[in-house]
Amino acid sequence: MNSPGMTSARTKPAPLNKKDTRETPDLSVEIAGYRFKNPIWTASGTCGYGEELDTVFDLNRLGAIVTKSITRQPRPGHPPPRCSEESGGMLNAIGLANVGVDNYIAEKLSFLDGYRIGVIVNVAGFSFQEYIEVCSMLADCPRADMIELNISCPNISSGGIEFGDNAKEVERVVSAVKKVFPRPIIPKLSPNVTDIAEIARGAEAGGADAISLINTLIGMTVNIETRRPTLSNNRGGLSGPAIKPIALSMVNRVYESVRVPVIGIGGAMNCRDVIEFMLCGASAVQLGTALFLQPDLPVIVERELKKYLKKQKLDTVTELIGKLEKY
Amino acid sequence: MKPIISHEVFLTSRRDLKNDHLLLGFGPFPGAASIKPGQFVHIGFRNPLAFYRRAFSIAGVNTVKREIEIILKVIGRGSYQLSQLRAGEGVNFLGPLGNPFVLPGKRQTALMVAGGVGYPPLLFLAMHMIERGYDPKNIVFFYGGRSSEDIVDRARIRKLGVRFLPATQNGSFGERGMITALLKRFLSTPGTAGSGENVIFACGPEGLLEAVDRIAAEFETPGQLALEAPMPCGFGICLGCVVPLKSGGFARVCKEGPVFDTGTLAL
Ligand SMILES: Cc1cc2nc3c(=O)[nH]c(=O)nc-3n(C[C@H](O)[C@H](O)[C@H](O)COP(=O)(O)OP(=O)(O)OC[C@H]3O[C@@H](n4cnc5c(N)ncnc54)[C@H](O)[C@@H]3O)c2cc1C
Ligand SMILES: Cc1cc2nc3c(=O)[nH]c(=O)nc-3n(C[C@H](O)[C@H](O)[C@H](O)COP(=O)(O)O)c2cc1C
Ligand code: FES
Numbered sequence: 001m002n003s004p005g006m007t008s009a010r011t012k013p014a015p016l017n018k019k020d021t022r023e024t025p026d027l028s029v030e031i032a033g034y035r036f037k038n039p040i041w042t043a044s045g046t047c048g049y050g051e052e053l054d055t056v057f058d059l060n061r062l063g064a065i066v067t068k069s070i071t072r073q074p075r076p077g078h079p080p081p082r083c084s085e086e087s088g089g090m091l092n093a094i095g096l097a098n099v100g101v102d103n104y105i106a107e108k109l110s111f112l113d114g115y116r117i118g119v120i121v122n123v124a125g126f127s128f129q130e131y132i133e134v135c136s137m138l139a140d141c142p143r144a145d146m147i148e149l150n151i152s153c154p155n156i157s158s159g160g161i162e163f164g165d166n167a168k169e170v171e172r173v174v175s176a177v178k179k180v181f182p183r184p185i186i187p188k189l190s191p192n193v194t195d196i197a198e199i200a201r202g203a204e205a206g207g208a209d210a211i212s213l214i215n216t217l218i219g220m221t222v223n224i225e226t227r228r229p230t231l232s233n234n235r236g237g238l239s240g241p242a243i244k245p246i247a248l249s250m251v252n253r254v255y256e257s258v259r260v261p262v263i264g265i266g267g268a269m270n271c272r273d274v275i276e277f278m279l280c281g282a283s284a285v286q287l288g289t290a291l292f293l294q295p296d297l298p299v300i301v302e303r304e305l306k307k308y309l310k311k312q313k314l315d316t317v318t319e320l321i322g323k324l325e326k327y
Numbered sequence: 328m329k330p331i332i333s334h335e336v337f338l339t340s341r342r343d344l345k346n347d348h349l350l351l352g353f354g355p356f357p358g359a360a361s362i363k364p365g366q367f368v369h370i371g372f373r374n375p376l377a378f379y380r381r382a383f384s385i386a387g388v389n390t391v392k393r394e395i396e397i398i399l400k401v402i403g404r405g406s407y408q409l410s411q412l413r414a415g416e417g418v419n420f421l422g423p424l425g426n427p428f429v430l431p432g433k434r435q436t437a438l439m440v441a442g443g444v445g446y447p448p449l450l451f452l453a454m455h456m457i458e459r460g461y462d463p464k465n466i467v468f469f470y471g472g473r474s475s476e477d478i479v480d481r482a483r484i485r486k487l488g489v490r491f492l493p494a495t496q497n498g499s500f501g502e503r504g505m506i507t508a509l510l511k512r513f514l515s516t517p518g519t520a521g522s523g524e525n526v527i528f529a530c531g532p533e534g535l536l537e538a539v540d541r542i543a544a545e546f547e548t549p550g551q552l553a554l555e556a557p558m559p560c561g562f563g564i565c566l567g568c569v570v571p572l573k574s575g576g577f578a579r580v581c582k583e584g585p586v587f588d589t590g591t592l593a594l
Contacts, residue, residue: 046564046565047564048566052564055330055562056331056333056421056562068566076575077566077569077577079569079571080556080568081557082568082569083568085379085557087378090379094565094567097569097577240378289559292560292561292564293371293379293380294333294371295421296333
């Protein structure tokens with residue numbers, strides 16, 4: 001078993017650091033053969049490449065960071081307005097603005113070298129070739145513990161239909177990147193589909209080591225004075241507490257449909273929400289939009305999660321995973 | 328990197344500045360002593376009426392009491408919620424955020440161009456410079472609004488001993504017309520423009536910043552613009568607050584700004 005954040009972990013057998021081991025209650029979780037010190041992660045696009053968040057709290061407190069989606073080439077992103085404030089959340093159309101994989105490897109990934117946290121690199125693409133190229137470049141970067149595949153991107157060769165829309169396409173792209181990247185692959189599912197369980201099974205068939213969900217829900221709002229959509233891209237992705245019930249329902253559905261671990265995302269704003277996700281089947285939970293409102297939230301959730309486990313007389317957080325008592 | 332502090336602060340003072348403008352003091356904030364004009368705090372509420380935090384320029388600091396002042400105009404949800412705070416009630420301050428103004432040389436003349444509720448960071452800049460031994464006579468405070476009511480806090484500006492040049496569009500206070508026209512007239516005085524003796528500092532609505540940017544170029548005068556943008560996060564992680572750059576691409580208002588040199592933005 002590897003301990004992410006310790007590059008030597010793959011050569012030496014499983015040297016869990018002291019903090020990770022016998023602390024009670026034990027917050028560590030095992031996902032795809034890696035042990036994370038806790039199930040509290042940050043979501044792609046809501047924590048940059050880690051540098052800024054580290055000025056608010058010590059990133060070492062996280063189980064893992066999932067960095068902003070990277071593509072083969074740098075992308076400037078959409079013009080403003082990119083975000084719009086809604087009741088219970090926000091719409092965004094950032095346009096996958098990122099530095100490109102070359103700069104990412106040269107400048108951004110090394111920032112995370114000194115941290116003992118899981119580094120999960122989120123990769124986006126507009127073609128099969130792009131996913132494969134980016135993932136194979138990351139294969140040689142030991143600091144990239146895992147890849148999260150953002151499949152909520154339009155495939156330019158199939159008329160802009162999202163990769164994540166079709167189970168067969170998902171299976172194909174996952175199995176293709178599995179061949180070029182030797183460590184775990186976590187496809188991140190889009191909720192904008194008819195049957196999330198079918199897509200999840202496609203991902204598993206392609207060799208996914210875990211599955212994360214959900215990405216944002218497509219939405220639109222309008223300024224009635226100008227009659228313009230509130231975003232320059234016209235449509236955007238809805239995130240925040242408004243989407244939590246949808247996310248929980250989908251996480252639970254996927255948890256019951258596949259064998260690989262599930263990572264919950266979508267509107268988690270506090271420790272209660274994190275526990276809800278875990279009860280629905282999540283082995284870890286990513287905090288996203290919540291970080292904008294309360295950037296030190298991961299530290300608070302960690303503290304409260306321990307308190308909750310103590311009160312519930314549980315020794316380990318893993319005892320929560322999927323322990324929903326359904327009617 | 329300088330730490331950003333997320334900290335509970337309490338309302339310590341409140342003053343009405345008329346026309347829905349309020350001066351609010353908050354403390355204690357551990358980072359108060361390091362704050363510079365142009366920087367802002369991102370304010371979070373326990374039960375917010377709006378979804379995001381709200382950004383407010385720092386309008387003054389009391390380093391002894393570790394208190395921060397902001398000046399707001401009640402416009403919508405966030406500013407209303409701040410206006411309803413009672414003494415001793417708390418909010419969360421995230422800050423100090425953003426890059427401050429770069430101070431001019433001691434012999435240079437600072438031309439501060441404020442539009443409406445854009446004046447707080449410039450007032451702080453003027454106070455900060457005077458505290459550091461700058462001659463108030465080398466500060467010209469241009470302050471524009473639609474009408475007399477928009478020009479608030481006059482007494483404090485006058486007390487600084489700076490040259491105060493107000494303008495209103497309806498002529499009810501100061502010169503009649505746009506404040507930028509007044510700036511242009513000032514720079515047109517023979518021997519003034521391009522002399523390297525003036526530096527412009529501006530904060531206000533988009534139209535004002537655009538005009539100042541053009542005027543700075545026309546008169547070959549260096550300048551700094553303090554921008555506003557809706558800010559989901561306020562410290563660089565969401566990429567939601569960008570402004571287009573002349574050189575291509577975008578800059579984050581909260582992180583690369585909110586203060587930008589004139590001539591760099593595609594306004
Ligand atoms: C760096 C920076 C510094 C700033 N400094 C200051 C400062 O020193 N002083 C200051 O006063 N402000 C400052 N601001 C602006 C401040 O952050 C707020 O934007 C401002 O107070 C208005 O926010 P609000 O929540 O009160 O209004 P909002 O609720 O956001 O409303 C804004 C506008 O939208 C309209 N509106 C209201 N509700 C809705 C709705 N549901 N849907 C659509 N439209 C609606 C309102 O009528 C209003 O015209 C600064 C901003 C930045 C980025
Ligand atoms: C501003 C913003 C940018 C995002 N960028 C990305 C991205 O680049 N890649 C990605 O896979 N998801 C991205 N997301 C989606 C989040 O990772 C997350 O799946 C979604 O916001 C739901 O979680 P939340 O409600 O907790 O934010 C972004 C979300 C936001 C709000
Ligand atoms: S407000 Fe998030 S990057 Fe500026």
